[in-house]
Amino acid sequence: MMRIAVAGGRGFGFLLATELAQAANAYNVVVLSRSARPEFDQFDVQVHVVDYHDHGSLGYALQGVDLVISTISGAEQLNLIDASGRGRVRMFVPSEFEGSLSRRQSRNDPLDRGSSQALALLKQWSESSRMKYTVFSCGLFMERFHPYGLFNTFNIGHGSGVGGAGEFLVNFSTATAEYAERDSKGHSVRVCLTSVYDVVRYVVAAVDLGPSHWPQEFTMCGDRMTVRDLINACSTASNAVFTRHVRQYAELETYLSYSAQLCDYDKVAYYQRLVATANGRYDFSQATLNEAVNRSNSVNVQPVTFGTWLAGIWNQAF
Template sequence: MMRIAVAGGRGFGFLLATELAQAANAYNVVVLSRSVGFSAPYVPARPEFDQFDVQVHVVDYHDHGSLGYALQGVDLVISTISGAEQLNLIDASGRGRVRMFVPSEFEGSLSRRQSRNGNGNDPLDRGSSQALALLKQWFESSRMKYTVFSCGLFMERFHPYGLANTFNIGHGSGVGGAGEFLVNFSTATAEYAERDSKGHSVRVCLTSVYDVVRYVVAAVDLGPSHWPQEFTMCGDRMTVRDLINACSTASNAVFTRHVRQYAELETYLSYSAQLCDYDKVAYYQRLVATANGRYDFSQATLNEAVNGSSSVNVQPVTFGAWLASIWTQAF
């Protein structure tokens, strides 16, 4: 039986761990958690996992001994953490002879993570390049494989209460709160570039958090031995204009649209930098990245792998259907 460690036991990590534990193959799942969740005596660590038969290891991500102990016998690590803690986890996994590592890199295709000025630096990196470079080193030295699962954008980015509040995801991304990316439901406004630098319509791929979990579990069911370096998945693909239309329809509101030319985004970005308004700098960096196709891909390779198999099945929700369902729940 494959032993799988999920790093991070809240939000996305909780969904992954519990879904893996309930999969048809009933994997042996362990959650690596920073805390036990309760301080009272005789209360088990993270009791919310008990009904799913998921083991919890409390770890110190800055202690290689703690990580090494928790990773004993683990075949696959799926990370939902980032920064220095993920780097330490990668090192410990390499030393511990883990066979496969999935980094916390779910939004945005690898091939589209490029600098706006072509110098190779990604302004939205947040430690991603370090993690990928370290994974490459371990692959070359110990043959620990790694695969990135790219979903485009989480549909939950457009939840009226925000991704961070509803799923405990994206606190450090700058777009975890409501109204921080493309659409603001509370003010019924939207700001975006409709066309890229070549005049083509800007498109994005979107996948619900729940469908991302289902696709990752389906990939595990298919077997990690033949995973490519990147799997792309998609619940829906649409132009940004159609995305705004869908948000307007779901909320029954006429949006005020600030449609920017591509060159305007660069101008706003430079102006914000001159004012040292770093929140706005990050805001326009995300709009530029979206216009550059960071969250778009024409081929969803994991969808194709799942659709071509008789042993797994995932039917992802469309953005319109997702919006309709969450709007009913939220209000």
């Protein structure tokens, strides 16, 4: 039986661990957490309280683990990667779910926030040991567009500057939107979106298919649409006419530069994300994990579309 360690017991980590524990293949799941998590008792999930800055603590918790799935970041994830490489872990999934690797800036990425360091360390271990790694890219989490800004309840991407309501593309409370409709070459800006719950289902499906032949990156997608259509969907769900601030690509760069001059770092993060969106960071034409799941007779995932997800969320919230 495969033994899987999920690093992080809150939000996204909780969903992953409980779904894996209840999967048809009944995986042996252990959660690595900074504190006790009694909520896992009912799911027969073992919890290891660890100190991510103590290699001895990590090494002990990783004994017998085949696969590590991380929902943490920064220095703690780097230490976890090192401990996994030194142990007998065969596969590592880093906390790198939004934005395809091929669409990120290769140098001086303003949205990096430690990602390149983690990926470089994983590459180093994959070349010097048997531990491999796979990134699961979902485009954007649909939950970023929750009308109440509840995305951070999933404990994903803290410090990204776009976790609250109205901090990215749309603001439901003011019925406003700000975005670039076309990129620097005049092409329509598109994004891929996947619900957090579908990301969990796709990751579990990939584990069921077996990690031995996983590629370096799996892409998954619940929906793909232009940013303009995304705003239309938000308008339809909320039954409100949005005031749209449609920017030229060059305008976004000007606003970004001006915000930096004013040392308005919240606005800097805001416009960095809009520029990255216009550059196609969250878009890909081929969803390789969707394709792998669809080819298989043993697993099945039917992801929700953005319009359906948003309508359901809106009906629950109001």
